[in-house]
Structures are given as C-alpha cells and as structure tokens.
Amino acid sequence: MKKKSADELIQECARDIVREIEHWKYINEHGCNDPHWPDGVNMNLTRNHIIYDKKEIARLCVENSNEFPEEYYLPTPPVVDDRYMANLKQKERVEFLRRMGDELTKEKNRYDDTQLKLT
16 A cells, blocks of 8 residues: 655645534534433544644644645634533433433534634
8 A cells, every 4th residue: 555645644634624623513513423422522522633633734744844734724623511412302312421420511612713723
C-alpha cells in the first residue's frame, strides 16, 4: 500500500474537521442513538476528534513547510456538559441512562462560527 503524502494527509484531516463539525452540530440539534452515553459525551468525543485533526495538520504543516488549510481555522465546538441530551423523547435510551445514575440536562449548546481558537 502506498504511503500517503503530507499534502494528502493534511487534506484528509481538513475534510475530517468539516465532517466532525457538522456531526457535532447534528448531535446538538437532534441527538444520537448511543444507548450507553448521553449526547454530551458523544459531542465531546467529536470535539476531541476535531482537536486531534487540527494538531495533526499543525504538525504536518510545520514539518513540511506547508500552508495551513482554511479548515484548520474553523472554530472548534465548545466543551459540552456530558449529561446533555438533545432529545428526551427517546424514552428507552433516556430511562436507561437515568437508571445508570445520569442526571440529564437539555440545555442547548451554542457553536460560535466566529470564535477563532484551536481548542
């Protein structure tokens, strides 16, 4: 198997950032179906993927004297309360999480498109 070039890896990470931001926004609005974890846990995991991709881009760009892609500068979503649930209508899932001791919250999270921080 051919090893990917730095440019290919940078572009792959850039695409991942866009995809993960959209995924974070989707979970924030609609929730997800993970039966064992509240939506907030999954949103923070998605956020961590974005941070990882940004760090990989930074490393690759510095090592190879490449320009940073514009996706690198997209705002990183905020940390979310792990107990956040976008959709409390998923009765079985909500009841399971509550039985596991989770005190769930429905307080919406805001993604600021103008924020310019790495983390």
